[in-house]
Amino acid sequence: MSQSPLTSPVPGAAEDVEALVSLLRGRRTVVLTGAGCSTESGIPDYRGPGTRARARNPIQHREFLQRPEVRARYWARSLLGWPRFAAARPNAAHQALAALEQAGHVRGLITQNVDRLHHVAGSSRIIELHGALARVRCLDCGAQEARVDLQERLLSLNPDFTHQVLELRPDGDAELSSEALQSFQVPACLRCGGTLKPDVVFFGDNVPAPTVADAFGLLEEGDALLVVGSSLAIYSGYRFLVRASERQVPIAILNLGECRGVELADLCIEASAGDVLPRLASRLTRA
Numbered sequence: 001m002s003q004s005p006l007t008s009p010v011p012g013a014a015e016d017v018e019a020l021v022s023l024l025r026g027r028r029t030v031v032l033t034g035a036g037c038s039t040e041s042g043i044p045d046y047r048g049p050g051t052r053a054r055a056r057n058p059i060q061h062r063e064f065l066q067r068p069e070v071r072a073r074y075w076a077r078s079l080l081g082w083p084r085f086a087a088a089r090p091n092a093a094h095q096a097l098a099a100l101e102q103a104g105h106v107r108g109l110i111t112q113n114v115d116r117l118h119h120v121a122g123s124s125r126i127i128e129l130h131g132a133l134a135r136v137r138c139l140d141c142g143a144q145e146a147r148v149d150l151q152e153r154l155l156s157l158n159p160d161f162t163h164q165v166l167e168l169r170p171d172g173d174a175e176l177s178s179e180a181l182q183s184f185q186v187p188a189c190l191r192c193g194g195t196l197k198p199d200v201v202f203f204g205d206n207v208p209a210p211t212v213a214d215a216f217g218l219l220e221e222g223d224a225l226l227v228v229g230s231s232l233a234i235y236s237g238y239r240f241l242v243r244a245s246e247r248q249v250p251i252a253i254l255n256l257g258e259c260r261g262v263e264l265a266d267l268c269i270e271a272s273a274g275d276v277l278p279r280l281a282s283r284l285t286r287a
Contacts, residue, residue, distance in 0.1 A: 012271030021283045030222035033111045036229025040091040040274040061205035076184045079154045093273035094121035096281040103285045107222045131200035140194025157185040227253040232260040
């Protein structure tokens with residue numbers, strides 16, 4: 001299956017880009033990124049213009065912990081969705097943010113994404129609010145395992161699991177019929193035989209307190225906030241917009257579709273991150 005973007009770049013108006021340049025020039029910018037930063041890499045989001053009409057309920061933390069059949073459904077879908085998710089590559093937005101950090105214009109990134117594309121693009125100071133799908137953690141003993149290694153175990157336990165993937169989902173799994181789950185085998189922890197969970201924050205769970213503290217600490221180091229590709233619909237991201245507003249630092253939002261808290265921002269641009277951010281980087285890093 002080919003890896004194609006789910007959204008086409010939507011250009012920002014020249015005057016919007018110039019306004020963003022003026023707002024951020026000479027400031028230490030902290031960037032908060034959401035799923036809209038990765039849609040042009042082929043990873044769908046939950047609330048963007050292309051997915052809102054066909055939204056699916058995301059995996060719920062409590063259900064994953066309490067119901068074996070929910071865990072089986074998650075890992076079966078993940079087995080099928082992981083190859084495309086792992087094959088995603090940084091787009092122009094990720095690369096522009098890395099360039100801005102390397103040039104000293106961006107202090108660091110707070111990301112709601114679990115795809116590690118900021119790392120691959122070359123950003124160095126990254127706080128992952130919701131963890132990373134590249135890791136798997138045992139809920140019983142805490143042992144960690146690389147997701148790529150777990151994929152081999154999933155395939156070994158389910159060698160005939162060759163059902164067609166109907167649709168890639170935002171959290172790295174895929175649509176799958178209930179009939180396909182009846183004989184699916186879920187791997188256990190290699191150390192203790194316990195229950196494995198992707199090392200991410202599912203809906204209904206809380207971001208670890210040390211991670212939140214680190215993110216607020218990074219925010220305090222900046223004197224501007226740039227929100228990229230997030231609707232800010234959930235509190236884990238929205239709280240940083242509120243804190244920046246309380247500190248009275250300039251706030252810019254670059255997002256496609258509806259966004260919570262736009263009344264707190266100094267500038268809102270409805271355009272693609274992959275179009276606007278390279279132009280921003282070009283202007284700010286120009287000698």
